[in-house]
Amino acid sequence: MNTSADETRQSRQVDVPARKVWGRLRQPLLLACAVGCGMLLASNPFRPSSQNPDATARGYLKFKEILSYVDRDYVDTVNAEELSDYAIQRLLERLDPHSVYIPAREQQQAAAFLQSDYDGVGIEFNLFRDTVTVVSPLSGGPAEQAGVQPGDRIVAIDGQLVSGSHFTQDQIFSKLRGPRGSTARLLVLRRGQTRPVTFSMTRNRIPNASVDVAYLLDGQTGYIKISRFAAGTFDEFKEALGRLRREGMEQMVLDLRGNPGGYLDRATKITDEFVGGTRKIVYTDGKGDQYDSQTFSRVAGEFEEGPLVVLVDEGSASASEVVAGALQDHDRALLVGRRTFGKGLVQQPITLNDGSELRLTIARYHTPSGRCIQKSYSKGVDSYDKDLQERFRRGEAYHADSIHFAENLRYRTDKGRVVYGGGGIMPDVFVPRDSTSQNRYLARLQGLNLVREFALQLYQQHRDELKEITPEQFQRVFQVSDAQLQALAARAAQDGLKPDAASLRRCAPMLRTQLKAHVARSAYGKEAFYSVWREQDAELQQALKSLSDGSTKLALGEAVK
Template sequence: MSNSKWAIRLPIIITSAVAIGVLLGANFTTSDTPSGDMNKSLFKFREVLGYIDRNYVDDVDSEELVETAIVKMLEKLDPHTVYIPKEEAVLAQSQLQGNFEGIGIEFNIFKDTLYVVTPLSGGPSEKVGLQAGDKIVKVDGENIAGIGLNNRKVFEKLRGPKGSEAKLQIIRDSKKAPLDFTIIRDKIPQSSVDVSYMVNKEVGYIKVSRFTATTYDEFYAAMEKLIDQGMKKLVLDLTGNPGGYLDKAVNMADELLADDDMIVYTKGKESRYNDEYRAVRKGIFEKGPVVVMIDQGSASASEIVAGALQDNDRALIVGRRSFGKGLVQMPINLSDGAELRLTISRYYTPSGRSIQKPYDGKDDAYSHDLADRYENGELFVADSIHVNDTLEYATGKGRKVYGGGGIVPDFFVAIDTTETSSYLTKMYTSNSLREYTFKYYEANKQKFEKMGFDEFFNDFKVTDKMLEDLNKVAKENGVKYNAVDFAKSKELVRIHMKAQIARSNWGEEGFFPVFNQADEIFIKALTLFDQAEQLAERN
C-alpha cells in the first residue's frame, strides 16, 4: 500500500536517523489465545468486511482494506509500533541483520545513471571484474538508465537470493563497446562500525552507525585494534545512530563498565518482558577515560549505551539532546511474510529514568519534534533544552540527570551554521559534490594510489581551480551559483571535497579523519579528556 505508515517511513530507515529503535534480538512467532472480548471484536470486523465484500457498490480489494485497517489500528498505540508489509519486510530486516544478499557494490546515481563507486572487497562484483566508475545501464536485459532511478529501484534490481544470477551491461570509459557481466549473488556483509582509527598517540575513535546482529563483534575487534595501537582514551561516536538490537547495545556497554554495574532494565505489562541487564564480564576497556558523542539523531539502543555510561559515571556525554526513544519492540513474523514490530516494554537507565519523550497519539507532532527543536533554538543554545524538573535523577556519584525526553549531554555543543548555506545544501541534494569528487578521483587515481594517507592528510590541498570546476558541475545539475553563499561555505566545501576524495582511495578510514576536522562535537570531545580522566578515576 503506497500510503501505509511504514511505506512512508521506510526510506528514513535507509537514509536518515531515528527509525530503527530498540528491538529484541529474536523474532516472536507464537500467538496467545484471544480473550472473549477480542473474539467479539474480531467477529465484528469480519462481519463488516464481509458485508463490504458482498454488497458494496464497487469492486473492492479486501486485502488492501485489511492492510489499511491494521495501519490505522496501530496508530492508536505508539509511534514505534509498526506494521511492515511482506514486500518491504525483507529490506527492512536487512538493515539489522548485518548482511544482505546481492551483487556487492557501493553505488551512486548521477544524472539518472547508476555508477559503481566501488565493488565491495571479496564480493561477487569484484570477483568478476566490475570496476569503480563503471556505469550500469542494463540489468537482466532491462534498461535502467534515464528511467527516474532511485535507491529503492536499485535495491529491487540488484539484490536477490544467494546463488541467483544478475546479468549486467556496463559502459566503461576505457572501452568502446558495452561490456556484459553475469554475477552470482552472494551474502554481502554490512558494517555497523563505520570506522576506527587513532586520532593521536593516545586517543582512539570509533564510529558506530547502528546496532545490528554483528555490531558487538565489530566493536570488540575495533577496540582490540586500537588498544594494540596504543589507545589510552576513547571517543565513542553515536551521533545519528538510530538504534537496533538491545543485546548488542548491552554487550557493548559491558565492555566499558565494571562487573555488576547496571546497564538497563525493562518493564512491560507482562512480567515476562521485565528484565534487567548488568555487566557480567571483564571488559576490554573498564578504566580508561571515555567521551561519548550524541546528537538529536541518536536513538534507543544508542541512548541505552549513553545512559548506562552516564548514570554509572563512566563517561562524559557531549553533543546535543538525543532523540528520546525509551520503548522496546518485539519483531513478530506474520503468516504471510509481513512483520509486526510491537512495543512490549519500556526501558530505564540505571538511575531509573525513562528517556521516552512524550507522545499523545498525534503522529505528526511526534515526528516533527526534531524540526521543533530547530525552530525553538534548542540545537543552538543550551538554555533552550527542555528538561522536566519533576523527572530529576542522580548518577552514582550524585550528578543530576533528567528523564522524559532523551539523554541530555554533560557538555552541550551547538550546531555550527557559520559556514553552512543553502548553496552548499543544494550541492549535496543535487549530488554535485559527490559527482565531482568521484570523477576527480578517477582522473587522478594513479597519483592517489601511490600516495600514503599521512601524506594526503597533511599535504593535499583542494585548489581554487577545483572549486571552480565543482561550481560548473553544480550549474550543470541545475544549481544556481550564489557568490555570497559560496564565499561563506568555501572552506567547509574544501574539507568535504577532500574527505570524499579520501573515501574513494582509503574508504572510511580516509574519510572520517578529514571530515571530523569540521565536526563541532568531535572537536569539543577532544578537549574533555582531563574531565573524563577525573571521572574515570572516581570509579
C-alpha cells in the same frame, strides 16, 4: 547477576527499524536512518485471552461486518486486503508511534537492516538521475576482483538496462544481490573509453559491516564508529577494540551519532565491555511484571578503565540511547554532542497467519538511574513525527539553554551528577550544529547529489596521481582549489541552481572538506574518508579537547554536592 530467566529474556531483545519514522532523522544524508524499535523475539507469549473479551469480540464482529458490506456492495471494486492493512495501521497509530504492522510483502526488506551479511557482488553505488555510479567496490568482493572501479557507470545488469530506466535504489540492490554462486553480468561505461565493458562475476557472501571505521586518531586515542547494532556488531566491535588496544590505545571515542538502534543484546554486551563489576545496564517496565526485565554487566570487559567519550546526536536512538544512558549513569563516559532522539519503547513481534507481522509495544526502557528514555507522544503521532523539526525551530540544535527539563525528572548518577529524564539522553557537553549545514545553497548542492558526483569526477581526473601517494600524503597535499569550486558552481547552474557567490563563500570550507573526504573514500577507503572529515567534525574535535585537557576525568571523577 542476572538470573537464568533474565538471561533468556535478554537474548530475545532486539531493536529494529520502525516504519513511521524511517527517513526523518539525519540531515542531509545521515538523518535518513530509521529510529529503532525494541523487541522481544522468539516464542510468542501472547494468548487469545483478553482483559475485556466481550468488547474485543464486538469490535471484531463490527469490523468484519463493515468490510463485508464494502467488499460486496460498494459502488467500485475495492481491494479488501489493502483496506484491512490500512485500517490496522490507523488503529495502531492511536496507541503509540512505534507499534506497527508490517505486511508480508515488506517483511524481508524490514529484516535486511539487521543482517550482518548478504549474497551479492559487493558494490557501493550512487543513484543519480537514473544513472548508477560505482562509489566503491567492496574490498575482496566479486566486483573488485572482476575489475570494477569507482566512477564506473553501470548501464545494464544481467542484460536489463538500468540507466535511464527510473529504477529505485531498492530495485537496483535487488538486481545486484542474488543467490550465492549465481552469475552477475554488468555492462559498464568507464570514463575515457568509448565502448561499454562487460564484467562477469560470481555472487558471493558480502560482509555488511555495522562498525563503519575503527582506527587511532593519534598514538593513544582510538575511534570506533557504530552505524547500527546488527547481528554481527558485537563481534566486529570486539575485533576492532582488541586491535586498537594492541596498537597502543589508552583512551577512546565511541561514535553513536546517527545510530538508530538494532539488537539490544549486542548493545548491552558492548556496554559490558566498558562497565566493571555487576551493575545494571538497562531495565524494562511493562503492564504487570510479564515483560519486566533487568540486564546487568557480567563479564570482565576489555576497556573498563581509561578515558572514554561517547558522541551522540538527535539521530542516536533506542539501543544507542541504552548504551549512552548506562555509561552516563555509571559515570563511565563523558557524553558529547546533542540530545538523543528519545525512543525507549519495547515491541513484541507477533507473526500473523499470512506471514505479516504485528510489532506491539509491551514495555518501556529505563536507564540504571531510573530515567525513561522514551519522549512523550501524548499529542499524537503527527506531532511526534515532527519533534525533530520542532527542536530545530526552537533553536535546540544550536543553543543548550533552549532545552528545558522538568524538576520532577531530575536524577543522579552513581557519583551524584544531575541528569534528566523525560525523553532522550542529554549529553554532558553540548556541541551546537554547524550553522554552515543550514546554508541553503549547500543544501541544494547536496540535494542534487552534485557534491558526490563532482568528487567522483575529481577522483577520476587524479586517479593516476593518487595511486602514487599514501593516504597520509594525500591528507597533506591534496587541496580543492577555488577554480574547482567555481566549476562545481557552474555545473550546478546548468542544473538550475541559481549562482550565489556569497553563499558559496560561506560554505566553502565545509564544501572543500566534503569534496576532499569523498575523493579520499574512492581512493583509499572509509578510514581515509573519516580522517579527512574530522577537520570539520565539531563534536569529534570537542571530544579530543575534553580528553586532552583532562576535563573528562574531572567531570566524571567529582560528585556534585
